[in-house]
Amino acid sequence: MLEKNYNPKDFEEKIYADWEQSGDFKPDMRANKDNFAIVIPPPNVTGVLHMGHALDDTLQDILIRYNRMQGKNVLWQPGTDHAGIATQMVVERNLAKQGISRHDLGREKFIETVWKWKEQSGGTITKQLRRLGASCDWSRERFTMDEGLSRAVRKIFVNLYKDGLIYKAKKLVNWDSKFLTAISDLEVVQKETLGKMYYYKYPIEGEEGEFIHIATTRPETMFGDTAVAVSAKNEKLNHLIGKNCIIPIINKSIPIIADDHADPEKGTGAVKITPAHDFNDFEVGKRHNLPLVNILNPDATLNENTPYAGMTTLEAREKTIAKLTELGVMEKIEDHPMVIPYGDRSGVIIEPLMTDQWFVDAPTLAREAIRVVENGEMQFVPKSYEKTYFEWMRNIQPWCISRQLWWGHQMPIWYGPDEHIFCEENEEEAQAKADKFYGKHVELRRETDVLDTWFSSGLWAFSTLGWPDKSEYLDKFYPTSVLVTGFDIIFFWVARMMMMSMYAMKRIPFKKCYIHGLVRDEKGQKMSKSKGNTIDPMETIEKYGADALRFFMAAMETQGRDINMSESRIAGYRNFATKLWNAARFCEMNECKSIKDFDETSAKLAINKWIIAKAKLATKEVTDNLDAYRFSEAANAVYQFVWGTFCDWYIELSKPVFYGEDESQKAETRAVAAWVLDRILLILHPFMPFITTELWNNTATRDVKLIHAQWIKNETIDTNALTEIDWAIDLISSIRSLRAEMNIPAATKLVVKLKGANAQSQNSLKALENIICSLARLENIECVADNYAITPDMVQNVFKEATLLLPLKGVVDFSAERERLNKELANLNKNIEGYARKLSNASFVERAPAQVVEEEKRRQAEALANKEKIEEALARIANF
């Protein structure tokens, strides 16, 4: 017995526990079937589920369940990411509350603390994924710092190193002065800020009273200047090229050089060159062999190469300006809108800094990764994202992979006494190589840097499946079927997976990459903790059920667009679940038990044949749309069928049967209703796994669990079964509409005389009389002999057939109707003119497809007939 009220909390968690305990999420490895696999984008191990995950993982679960129901061998590979900086940051913050810094603990103790934190909070997000209904194979859960995955990381690293694709270099990198580490270009966010432009002048050496005018936004970097550049084409200034100028305050002489980096149109036309602190200047410096003067400490304070050692850049800037003013070389200060780089995690200004770092030769790795997208081996859905991908990949820069952090994969690099590098998968091998290299035992020192988190994420598609070991999972499931992720992750992850997979496996990591948008708040604003506009998916689930949230995500997911949260809409989908719940109760109350191996094609009754055809059409629609990754279309197809067709019409149409006398009709209708409900649960299951399973367990008699029930493809559909009932529905709708328009009370039973009607329609009417009278609240309906026939599409709007309906009971005011008919008539006249014009257009008649012309003629004829009828109707009601 179903409870009276739909209450998802009663069963959602229970059902999930059953699935997981019964091993329903595990692939059947013995079976020789088609394989389908998705690797989950690993959430941060210590994170909590947000709406972005809810979207991402709902879409994946839909695909997973849909494919599982097609009898495929399905694996959804779950796991979490160690998220280097993010996790280290959280743990450091916790320690800070106790007044402890990571340096107090030391590296080993600190890492231990992080592991403890991981043990303690690491299960949160996976629990939340379960609550959402994600049918991952949890027995295979992986973590990027697992022994197996770490081994994969070391192996790839060593291979890349030995292939010359990883190298160490002293380069200008993005330096995060809060975390004291280098970060990659992608982890830098540019922010629009209103800054200032400072204009001042450097005296020309040996020429009293001569100056070169400089403009800069960062005067404090002048102590690192090693040249001033002027374009050779700059007529006003190029006479200074070759001379020297003096940096004030420190009185250092630097050359004035010719370089086109100095745009005569910008600033003063002369640019101070600070090669150690600016990416452009670095390039200029390389071209001219300029010395590098580093003026910053790692914490972004100025160092002893400046007069202001120990000061922050802002403090030093103040000092510098004051001093320049005092020296009389300061000219002016202007407001200047500019873009300043910040660390995406630390939020501090990122300084370009010269340091030793490790790089992956991304441009080389990108070549294969580009090729397999160009030739269509890996396809983006929507396709337009491949442009974004190409754009980035074709301009890719070496990837800085070393991080001066503690939490992460420590690089498999050892240094000998003379700094000779040994790169091996483990310490023993490195030691052996070193001993051999030096001809004696030596002490090795391991590189302390760890790898960028995305290095290990890049291996995720194959490392989780068991690589570098031989693995059945790898054989069956690699390349995986599809990767589902947000557009903001294309560069961070998709691109790197492509590069790493093409390098390590020589094969693509996934055949398709489905990219979705962001989940925003109701107003379309990006959700963020700082704005306080985040919505916790767990609270939404608590309030409306996981099914409602999932359906919302699916129904809103249209390719290439962001999703705005809408509580009213989620409520709407909870209502949808309630509706289905009540429809199932209706079936239960009328003893609609599903019959094992019921042959639905044996149904005789028109309404039953009709709903069966409709159900099959809905199935096809869902199937086609899911195959094309059109989630919203698929979801809406089920929604429309369940609510608009099954509940609104079929249940109502079945009532006269259930409340009638004919037992054989009743029996058939019971079986068919049960069959349809069964079908609904089947096609709705990927979207709403909980309610469908709960109902299935209560109503279905099939001895298979819904999660494994067979999806039905390529059925034959008896579309002829649609006509009669569709006609009746149009008729009923029209009568209802007319009744409302004419203000006839619902209680008033009408007598309807249907004028015309050919033999077939008369038969239909006879057969469906009960239904039509009951649903349209009629006393009776009868056909009146006449000279024109009724076809289903003629009854689309009864107003066009106004003479068909003559209310005999109740007082009816026709004035509104008269007005309406007159309007209709005017419209019709306009249309008739239009048709005539079109049909007399020789170009149209000759060039449009014959059927289109026919259609136009048919419409013209119809319009003319309608016109006649309306005129007739007007004449009739003239007496009222």
Add this chain to the structure above:
RNA sequence: GGGCGCUUAGCUCAGCUGGAAGAGCAUCUCGUUUACACCGAGAGGGUCGGGAGUUCGAACCUCUCAGCGCCCACCA
């Protein structure tokens, strides 16, 4: 500067191959009826951002103008 996308009902958005404009929510009217008021029936509401072009036919294709958003790069 380069790229991508958006503009359709009051709101949020669908609309796939060019063939008589759709959904949900909101609004208004009415509710006989035992699956459901988290409901039912009905209604109103659109110059598909503006303009031009291609076509027998354009929300859809082309050009153009305007507005909005995102990504990348740069800005002394």
